Amino acid sequence: MAKLKPRARLIRTIGDKLISGPEAAIIELVKNSYDADSPSVEISIDPPSESDSGKIIVKDFGHGMTYDNILNDWLEPATDTKTKNTLSKSGKRTVLGAKGVGRFASASLGKKIKLTSTARLHSGYEKSSLKLDWSIFESNTYLDDIDIDINRTEISSADSTGVSIEITELSTIWDEKKVRKLVRELRRLATPQHDETAQFDIYLDLKHFSKGNPEPYNFNGPQLLFETNRIAEVIEDSNADNTKKTSNTLITPYRISKESDYHLQGSFDAAGKFTGTFTIVRGDNLPIPLNLEAPPLEIGELPCGPIGVDLRLYDLEKESIEKLLERMGLSFSDFGLRNARAMISENTGIGIYRTGFRIRPYGEPDNDWLKLENRRVQNPSKRIGHGQISGTINVGSESESNLIERSSREGLETNSAFERLVTLITNVLLKIEQKRFDFRAKAGISRKPVKRIEKARELSSLDSITRAVRNLPEEAQKPLLLKIEKESQILTKTLDEIEAYQRLLESRAALGMVVAQVVHDGRTYLEPINSSAKSIIKNAPYVLEDSPKGELVRKFYPSYGQAVLDGSKGLSSLFKSLDPISGRRRGRPVEFSAIESINNTLNLLAEALIMSSVNVELEVDEHLKLYGYPGDLQSAMVNIIHNAIHWLKSTENNKKIVEISSKVEGGMAKISISNNGPLIDEQDQNAIFDAGFSLKSDGHGLGLSIAKEACKNSNGDLSLDEDYIDTCFVITYPISQ
Known part of the structure; x- marks a missing residue:
């Protein structure tokens, strides 16, 4: 029987031919350090000079490899060790490598490699070293004819365990552009870990790059990394004044910016059903529940397993970017429109992550794997473009998700599971694009507001x-x-x-707005009436009976009557509160009490105020008499206070307050209604009274327009007090003379 006899150059095919580029090769070595339970990895690049050909050192502090590990695992192409053992040696990390080819990535970085490993044995430590010249694999000899220089030494103690790989006679010209790309790749490699056992820091030493070097290595390496980290930190936490934590060796991980205009968060279950929320951050910032049923699996289609979704969307109009930077604590004037858009664009892209590590190239600013730009061309006013969205898609292991990484480490295989992943994400985007489109229309974004x-x-x-x-x-x-x-x-x-x-x-x-309150109060008043009426009818035959039961019935009869009376008084009060806004024929204007109308309004909204923990502070002249239609004042106040409750709910303020006060100027009363919720943006102040304008997620844009028109119906008006410290609306209303 015949057997396959692989030539030595097969290793070159696996190494520099299969790995897509030098950045991917370094990332593969970094992943190996993660799999070794190392808390960190240190990368150092020394560019070529007149005296040497340059070198790259990748060093970790993991459990290291013994001589047997190097011989039987590291030197075995396509080993299945990690496929069989999906957890690291400590059992705390899910291993990232599985195909057994990543270790040969160093072949694409340089011609020679020196591997030094320190591992713990039962009786001490073992130090092993391996030297390899990749050029020997370019010969026509067979693999089993090549000898590799490897030795070991047992030692009694060691400062730490781990592996150091030194690569010399570099194949890549590490100019400034290439180094910047590496920094960006390393930044986007890992998300910040909340689990201390999974914490993994990446250090990049670029001190050998300086302006005294010959071209193209004559740039300040540490400063380059410092500036890159600084931009990352500004985008992440907007703390532009704090530079102490910025490092010129530690890679600041890529984080989704905390600020955005819209935020989608949720997950798909194994069947493909989505459960999550969509938040219009630039609106009322209240999460809107979003649920989508799973599309049925087609014949032969593979499921893509449970998926976590965390996406943030941005509007790119000048006014929108100004507000975004303001929420980030940054000044738009310091950036300008072009630079601000460039900053957003630099951090856009939807990354696919597995075990907290990004699968290249998903998440790159120029990798539009969801074909968002193609969709946007067909409907640019509604669809989201690739440059307007950032975030993470977290997928399971290959066996769980059927999402298989290519051997080149350049993305996932385009199988039916990957196509289903694209379909699921696209279906969710269709839903939130419509919600965003509706909000933008109501908020008057990118169009002229509808006039009165x-x-x-x-x-x-x-x-x-x-x-x-x-x-x-x-x-x-x-x-x-x-x-x-x-x-x-x-x-x-x-x-x-x-x-x-x-x-x-x-x-x-x-x-x-108050139907729910009416139903609630009505049931509260009807319950004792109903219960007492039943008791009266049931016990009527015993009222005049000379017996212990008759005596007991006569004792409780007054309480039945009192319950009926209390309930009828409550219903009477409720109907009185509703009367002004019942829509009945208006008749002539009348004189009425301001405080009585205001109390009726607060009575109608009492349930909403209590449920939202909003306190009302009332400072209105009890003797103030107004002239007009009571329903107009009450209608305006219901809308204003209902709005205040909504916006106060959107804040984390523990002391939510609505203040109502009054004063008289000439023949008009001014009733001020303020709340300590979010302020109205200056750019929106002229539009808030336009019919159709709304910043609420589910608003219709009629409330303030109706309130203003109601005041005008009684020869009054409604305005926003722009000079007041909190959000304050002022109702101007005629007084009785």
């Missing part, structure tokens, strides 16, 4: 068309002017109907 109905009335006169027609010959004007007048009348009538409907909304919208 007065502007439409001006346009309905068709004056510009009329003027143009008057330039025509006189005989041609008459039929056209008659047609224009007719169309103008139709438009005016339509606008009258819209305005009438808007006024109807003024009364009904406020009522809709």
